[in-house]
Amino acid sequence: MATKIKDSSMNAHNLRVLADHCQVSEVLELISPRWKMQVLFCISQEVYQFSQLKKVFPTISDQVLARRLGEIVAEGLAVKFQVPDTMPCQVKYAVTKKGAALLEIVQSLHQWGQMDWE
Amino acid sequence: MATKIKDSSMNAHNLRVLADHCQVSEVLELISPRWKMQVLFCISQEVYQFSQLKKVFPTISDQVLARRLGEIVAEGLAVKFQVPDTMPCQVKYAVTKKGAALLEIVQSLHQWGQMDWE
DNA sequence: TCAATAACTCACCCCAAAGTGAGTCGTTTC
DNA sequence: GAAACGACTCACTTTGGGGTGAGTTATTGA
Numbered sequence: 441m442a443t444k445i446k447d448s449s450m451n452a453h454n455l456r457v458l459a460d461h462c463q464v465s466e467v468l469e470l471i472s473p474r475w476k477m478q479v480l481f482c483i484s485q486e487v488y489q490f491s492q493l494k495k496v497f498p499t500i501s502d503q504v505l506a507r508r509l510g511e512i513v514a515e516g517l518a519v520k521f522q523v524p525d526t527m528p529c530q531v532k533y534a535v536t537k538k539g540a541a542l543l544e545i546v547q548s549l550h551q552w553g554q555m556d557w558e
Numbered sequence: 559m560a561t562k563i564k565d566s567s568m569n570a571h572n573l574r575v576l577a578d579h580c581q582v583s584e585v586l587e588l589i590s591p592r593w594k595m596q597v598l599f600c601i602s603q604e605v606y607q608f609s610q611l612k613k614v615f616p617t618i619s620d621q622v623l624a625r626r627l628g629e630i631v632a633e634g635l636a637v638k639f640q641v642p643d644t645m646p647c648q649v650k651y652a653v654t655k656k657g658a659a660l661l662e663i664v665q666s667l668h669q670w671g672q673m674d675w676e
Numbered sequence: 677t678c679a680a681t682a683a684c685t686c687a688c689c690c691c692a693a694a695g696t697g698a699g700t701c702g703t704t705t706c
Numbered sequence: 707g708a709a710a711c712g713a714c715t716c717a718c719t720t721t722g723g724g725g726t727g728a729g730t731t732a733t734t735g736a
Contacts, residue, residue: 505684
């Protein structure tokens with residue numbers, strides 16, 4: 441996503457180079473699922489329990505919340521651990537460095553959205 | 559997306575504050591549609607014609623490409639203009655400052671994705 | 677004994693986003 | 707006169723992401 445293509449004649453080589461530089465798809469798909477970044481942000485704000493998250497987002501479904509948490513953990517954006525000696529069993533999530541770095545970029549995306557571009 | 563919530567007792571006020579800070583939804587929806595950021599990137603690389611874009615992404619459908627271009631222009635990420643004296647008629651797109659700023663953030667997203675987080 | 681809580685899982689359905697294939701319009705070239 | 711190009715538009719179909727509602731397991735309090 442850096443080099444510039446001067447030759448506007450679209451030969452096969454240029455096509456490949458350009459397509460290669462467009463491969464942001466994975467990251468975009470990672471951040472796109474509904475609620476995901478919002479849930480991650482909440483975890484970073486120490487709202488890290490299933491039932492608490494449901495209170496913050498009353499309209500999220502149990503299934504999707506569970507899926508998002510699973511993805512977040514599977515992708516290393518947060519870690520999950522049991523709170524010992526709690527009945528009924530409780531769970532906590534905490535963002536990793538990777539997750540925190542992602543949240544910073546999402547933050548700058550948000551700021552971009554707030555700006556006035558005349 | 560900045561202030562921290564210390565009080566873990568989830569009262570109504572905290573819920574509102576937290577939910578408010580999660581409002582990145584619009585920006586995420588703006589960048590999420592399939593092909594959109596890739597098309598915008600191509601335009602920034604001076605591949606700005608309908609038929610050229612189709613060569614870069616052979617699997618995109620005409621309809622979706624036209625939609626994406628329409629959205630990109632409507633959101634002020636790029637401007638559209640006719641190339642004069644061309645037969646058959648040709649069209650060009652050029653990214654705006656707003657679009658360029660967005661691409662920079664997308665770029666850093668991509669870099670985040672390329673990093674090793676042990 | 678019954679309800680409630682925390683953290684899920686499962687089967688099912690729905691709809692919007694994306695893909696498919698054809699058509700349009702004005703012009704140029706074979 | 708037929709085909710091709712460039713930049714679309716339209717009607718139709720498909721797909722998969724997300725919502726719905728119920729069930730689970732273990733435990734505690736009324």
